[in-house]
Amino acid sequence: MSKIPDDLRYTEDHEYVKTSPDPAIVHVGITDHAQSELGDVVYVELPKPGATLGSGEAFGTIEAVKAVSDLLTPVAGTVTEVNATLASDPALVNRDPYGDGWMIKLRVKNPADLATLLGSAEYKKHVGE
Numbered sequence: 001m002s003k004i005p006d007d008l009r010y011t012e013d014h015e016y017v018k019t020s021p022d023p024a025i026v027h028v029g030i031t032d033h034a035q036s037e038l039g040d041v042v043y044v045e046l047p048k049p050g051a052t053l054g055s056g057e058a059f060g061t062i063e064a065v066k067a068v069s070d071l072l073t074p075v076a077g078t079v080t081e082v083n084a085t086l087a088s089d090p091a092l093v094n095r096d097p098y099g100d101g102w103m104i105k106l107r108v109k110n111p112a113d114l115a116t117l118l119g120s121a122e123y124k125k126h127v128g129e
Contacts, residue, residue: 002033004124005098009117012126013072016098023111027102028074030062030093033127035101038064041093046071046082046103053077055113059104062093071103075113081105 004010009017014034018027035041043063053059058070059079082104086092093101108114118126 001129002031002036002127003098004032004120004127004129006120008098009074009114009119010123010126011072011074011117014127015072015074017074017114017117018098018102019114020105024107025080026075026077026106026108026114028059028104028106029097029102030071031123032097033129035094035097037066038062038069039066040064041090044086044090044093044103046086047079049079049081051079053079053106062090073106074117075106076109077106078109079104080107 014031016029016031020026041062041064046060053073055073055076057073059073060071062069062071083102
């Protein structure tokens with residue numbers, strides 16, 4: 001059974017959004033469910049800080065032993081930081097997807113858009129848990 005924290009928002013494509021002390025900045029990564037489905041992550045390609053992304057737009061790719069998948073932006077915004085540690089340790093996504101395995105920090109264009117994402121109960125139902 002996957003870990004699905006109650007304090008995060010989720011997409012149907014298995015990305016999560018975690019708020020920060022600055023309500024306009026969020027952490028984005030993939031869910032525990034997604035990393036377990038992918039298997040051992042061997043490479044993560046992320047955008048450069050300053051990239052402007054639309055909701056649902058690919059912000060990078062994740063490569064695992066089983067597959068290569070696009071990473072999709074949950075809400076529109078501008079990348080403020082990428083997790084550089086993933087370049088040398090992509091398996092951090094497997095070990096700690098909601099903590100040190102985050103992928104990008106995003107300055108959200110419209111914070112109200114976060115309310116359109118799935119809550120934990122909705123995401124649990126989406127993944128069949």
